[in-house]
Amino acid sequence: MISAIIVFNTWGLLKESFNLAIDAVPPHIDQRAVQLFLSDYQGVVQVHDLHIWGMSTTETALTVHLVMPNGHPGDACLMDMTQELRHHFGIVHATLQVEVGDSEQPCQLSSGCCL
Numbered sequence: 007m008i009s010a011i012i013v014f015n016t017w018g019l020l021k022e023s024f025n026l027a028i029d030a031v032p033p034h035i036d037q038r039a040v041q042l043f044l045s046d047y048q049g050v051v052q053v054h055d056l057h058i059w060g061m062s063t064t065e066t067a068l069t070v071h072l073v074m075p076n077g078h079p080g081d082a083c084l085m086d087m088t089q090e091l092r093h094h095f096g097i098v099h100a101t102l103q104v105e106v107g108d109s110e111q112p113c114q115l116s117s118g119c120c121l
Contacts, residue, residue, distance in 0.1 A: 030059065030060070031058045031059065032058070032059075032060045032066050034096065035058055035066060035095055035096070035097070037056065037058055039095070040056065040058060040068070040091070040095055040097070041053050041056055043090070043091075043094065043095075044056075044070060044072060044087070047072075047087060049074045049075075049076055049079055049083075050072050050073065050074055051073050051074070051075060051107065052072075052073035052107065052116070053070060053071070053072060053073075054070075054071050054073070054113070054116040055069070055070060055071040055103075055113070055116065056068070056069075056070045056071075057069045057070070058097065061099065065098050065099065066095075066096055066097045066098060066099070067097070067098070067099040067100070067101075068091065068097045068099070068100045068101070069100075069101045069103070070100075070101075070102055070103065071103045071105055071113055071116065072102055072103065072104050072105065073105050073106070073107040073113075073116075074104050074105070074106065074107075075106055075107050076106075077104070077106055078104050079104070084102055084104075087100070087102060088100040088102070
């Protein structure tokens with residue numbers, strides 16, 4: 007009986023630990039909503055290679071490739087994007103890779119990886 011109570015009370019922690027171990031998208035984050043948020047940003051024409059995972063039970067990380075034909079939008083724009091990701095989705099560590107979408111040098115991760 008005591009074992010059953012312990013398992014019942016720690017089930018949530020076990021699930022969180024398993025999700026951290028497999029680098030799953032945290033349950034409180036809608037990956038599709040993040041993708042749409044980024045694709046709606048001015049100058050972004052494509053979002054691919056999007057990965058979101060929990061670094062701990064309280065911190066979330068993101069990496070993504072943003073195709074912006076006009077080039078790098080500047081550090082202020084990237085800072086704004088990362089602050090908006092933190093505010094709207096609770097993502098505290100974001101790495102944004104900007105690409106211009108050059109057909110001569112296509113990103114090898116874009117084919118078949120777009121959401």
